Amino acid sequence: MSLPDYLPILFLIILSTVFALASMLAASKLTPKRVTEAKSQPYESGIVPETGLDDRERFPVKFYLVAMLFIIFDIETVFLYPWAVAYGDLALFGLYEMLVFVGILLVAYAYVWKRGGLEWAE
């Protein structure tokens, strides 16, 4: 396992990016370009929007609390992977350690649930 393993990935990145960009570039040369005022309106069910998003107004994201919890749990997931790979070597010690780790997380999870952290923020 060494760096050459990643060579195909590098090629795949290059190939697919070039494919996407080239097709977009080619299309931009080949397709008609007839820009009209009506065509460049943002679509809002046929109504010319009075309040647009021109100034990028702030949009409420009601699940921001859940999104913050996501970070925590996602990191936990990442912690679990090396442990899972090495589980065969860690044996009983690994089991106890993981039980403590996941146990603490479950307690925190239950706490968040009870406090309504997973609910839809009103």
Next chain:
Amino acid sequence: MTTGPTVEPVDASEVARRAQHEAEESFGESEPRLDTEEMILNVGPQHPATHGVFRLLATIDGEKLIHAEPIIGYMHRGYEKLVEQRDYRQITNLVSRMDWLSGINNELPLALALEKLMEIEVPPRATYLRVAMAEMNRILNHLMFFASFGAELGAITPTFYAFREREDIQLALEMATGGRMHFGFFRPGGLKEDVPAGFFDQALKGVRQVIERLNQYEDLLIGNEIFKQRTIDVGVLEKEVAYSYGVSGPIARGSDIDFDVRKDDPYLSYEDFDFEVCSAPNGDCFDRFWVLVHEVAESAKIVEQAIEGMPSGPIMGKVPRVVQAPKGEVYVRTENPLGELGMYLISDGDRTPYRLKIRTPSYSNVSALSHVLKDTYVSDMIAILGSFFFVLGDIDR
């Protein structure tokens, strides 16, 4: 609910003023703003879920609807004024275009009103045929809304099945009238002509097929857990509110208002038929849809009974060559597939009506929308719009 829900009047200017006020308040502050803004979102007139050019001006906060105001009129064709310029033969075809899903049921009250005013006796065969065709038309309409409601919730398959079932009934009606949407078949005094041979067989085939297969479709859609999640307790229209807005039809019956013109103020010969009025207690989307689906079976029962007991005889009463209503006024109401359809006909003795006021079900029904849509989610809005079975032509006329 003991005190009864409060129906707040729609006041867009108040909302706008409040938004303005808030904007001014936050303007002078030097701190970085953390507040978010409410967004005005136009749902419609060109939106897949509004089946037509219905517009909903929604104020949303995230995915939550704070306020929604239905805006209608994108399809106004001035029929009520137009009929004052047209004679009665032509009007039959005009009113059939109001609610394009149930043309026959639109022609019916006009024919009834003229018959009442001109005191025409309608032969029993014509009456029975009218009942059968009106109920077939009701099945067509209900199947259409069955289809669209599923599609709006993201289940596309029931749509195609409903259209397949519609086809046999459509064929029967096409055999008789030559039309598929606008039939123009009812005349004051009876029908345009007698039905052709094979009509009854085709109609029975279509209707029986619908009854047979509808149970499967119910399992497919109503039995689905996600469907229940999307509809139960969503968009509750309370009984009192439904009354105050004049809601009728399956929507009212879904809100526990056990009212059906066919039973409570029978016209044609509906008292001869054995059928049930379905109503549901909760007033949510699920109940409205449940009522709609179960009405199909009742209509099918009526069609079967009408065809089995079909009398023979003429299909046209004694009608003068020129239809000319005598001076007077009459109000007739019938049970349109979407609710109570009333026609108030004033005649000054001319060949054209002096005034024809049409009370369409969809118009009254959608007026309750802004109450129901308050404090729901965008997804719920779609379910609610779908369960407020309305036809744009019926709203705007």
Next chain:
Amino acid sequence: MNAIVDFLGGDIVVTAIVKTVVAFAALLLTTLIVVWAERKVIADMQARIGPNRWGPYGILQTLADGIKLFFKEDFRPRTADKWTFALAPVLAMVPSLLAFAIVPIGDHITIGDRRIDLIVADLNIGILYFLAMGSIGVYGVVLAGWASGSKYPLLGGIRASAQMISYEIALGLSLVPVVLAAGSLSTVDIVAAQAGSVSNVSFFNGVPVLEQIAELFSFVPNWYIWSQWPAFFIFLIAGIAETNRAPFDLPEAETELIAGFHTEYSGIRFALFFLGEYVHVVIISAMAVTLFFGGWGGPKPDFLPWIWPIGWFVFKTGLFVYLFVWLRATMPRLRYDRLMWLGWKRLIPASLVWIMVTAVVNTEGVSRNARLVVFGILFVIVLFWLGKGDPRLTGAVTPQRRRVHGPS
């Protein structure tokens, strides 16, 4: 020949280039067929005919659509953020193509004296790589929604991010038990661990009758679906959610948000989103096969021994693609908050509990599979509690109120 090989940097580089190009072409071809197959299958389910104009059974329909999209005017609203808008489709498509790199599509073939594994890159962190590519793909969707400068796409983009934070964890956690059982993050190792048959289970050894019964099942392959089925179902649900497919197609819910995040996209950029979505469907199907259904494993007759694994792999993947289509034909769309409820309050605790169960089972002593069955039953009880549905729905009964006679 050797001169060219050396010029390009030797064997490794040439193999990598060939593999990349073949995989890329195969994936594009697969996508064309999958799109056509979906339309054909779903048409059949809906009593329709489906595409039938281009080529036999309309098989060239997707190609025709692609060409049409390619030559269509590609315009953007004036409110759009120019560069983000232009590049979001690339960001949505490329990661899903990249994820294919770690899917083993067959055993190995030998050309001359060269042994070539039928996998683009056997990474020792394969599973992590797969998860990473899935997460990056969401950026394309979110940015497309934001950059359009239009309200419906914005709502779609925000829905996509909500969906991602709800299902990414469940997806990640559902694979931990598999990694634990296989002891490796490499997909090749995971497939190898599923070789052999379930009769290797030593649980019933020595028990008179049961031993013979267990012997009868020796033909059943030792796939992880038997021992890791809870993980499989969690993976499947989260995977479908990650592909934004029905019933989790909220970011592009056509009846709610017009077309969601790609409302403002047209022409080739829309085609790229489309391509990305279908490639993602293929990837999730392929990963389900690789991780739970033995990958390319299957009976291997002597005739053309190298082609059978590929055939098995394609067949199994096809079944999962069919499942995707089937779900789309059957299910209504979930609601936004219900989706998060399912992800956070059901799938995450379920996968956490299952990790602990797998860990306990995998310690020394009685054989793994046998004990997993026992713990599986325990887990069913947990699942039963978790799957108890929404309390709002339990009290709901079918409305039944009917009136038969006369005016009320």
